Amino acid sequence: AQTVTQSQPEMSVQEAETVTLSCTYDTSESDYYLFWYKQPPSRQMILVIRQEAYKQQNATENRFSVNFQKAAKSFSLKISDSQLGDAAMYFCAYRSEKYGGATNKLIFGTGTLLAVQP
Amino acid sequence: EAGVTQSPTHLIKTRGQQATLRCSPISGHTSVYWYQQALGLGLQFLLWYDEGEERNRGNFPPRFSGRQFPNYSSELNVNALELEDSALYLCASSRDGQSRTGELFFGEGSRLTVL
Numbered sequence: 001a002q003t004v005t006q007s008q009p010e011m012s013v014q015e016a017e018t019v020t021l022s023c024t025y026d027t028s029e030s031d032y033y034l035f036w037y038k039q040p041p042s043r044q045m046i047l048v049i050r051q052e053a054y055k056q057q058n059a060t061e062n063r064f065s066v067n068f069q070k071a072a073k074s075f076s077l078k079i080s081d082s083q084l085g086d087a088a089m090y091f092c093a094y095r096s097e098k099y100g101g102a103t104n105k106l107i108f109g110t111g112t113l114l115a116v117q118p
Numbered sequence: 119e120a121g122v123t124q125s126p127t128h129l130i131k132t133r134g135q136q137a138t139l140r141c142s143p144i145s146g147h148t149s150v151y152w153y154q155q156a157l158g159l160g161l162q163f164l165l166w167y168d169e170g171e172e173r174n175r176g177n178f179p180p181r182f183s184g185r186q187f188p189n190y191s192s193e194l195n196v197n198a199l200e201l202e203d204s205a206l207y208l209c210a211s212s213r214d215g216q217s218r219t220g221e222l223f224f225g226e227g228s229r230l231t232v233l
Contacts, residue, residue: 044225045208045210046224105176106151106163108153
């Protein structure tokens with residue numbers, strides 16, 4: 001079974017600085033998706049960034065980028081020029097690319113609570 | 119376009135009672151997923167419905183059940199409530215169970231408190 005591990009329960013960053021959140025996962029599959037979701041105090045989970053495992057190029061969305069190391073099964077999130085609005089719980093998640101059944105669900109890590117200091 | 123909507127926002131019940139939570143997916147989405155987010159435990163997968171059928175179930179007892187209606191909205195029922203059922207219940211939807219993007223869209227959740 002696939003697992004996702006986030007080893008940093010809490011992180012803190014100064015406004016305008018850069019922070020990296022760590023995520024590792026375990027799978028025997030070769031095709032899958034990886035995600036970072038953000039959950040602000042409003043509770044709604046928002047997709048931050050997505051990576052397809054078959055793509056070697058790291059995904060980037062504005063100030064958010066990932067370092068995807070498939071062999072090491074590592075998927076870290078880098079937030080550049082941190083803003084106060086980035087303060088939230090961040091979840092790393094895995095989803096198999098196989099269709100249907102038990103593989104269709106998102107498997108989440110336990111989350112990293114990011115604080116942004118002004 | 120309206121996002122995933124959930125009701126009620128908050129629900130307080132006592133042990134042994136039943137709770138019903140509701141979810142409306144994004145228009146055009148046929149798959150609905152339910153997750154439990156208990157304090158300190160991350161998100162645990164509960165149920166997945168697609169095209170009106172239960173497709174997969176997480177490691178939860180049978181007193182957690184649900185259904186999906188013809189309009190693709192969904193209902194989660196929790197019977198014989200226990201204190202440890204207190205959690206945020208999140209609903210998510212996707213275009214279909216075979217979405218190539220893999221992305222799920224989440225609602226704001228229903229906070230269930232069991233006293």
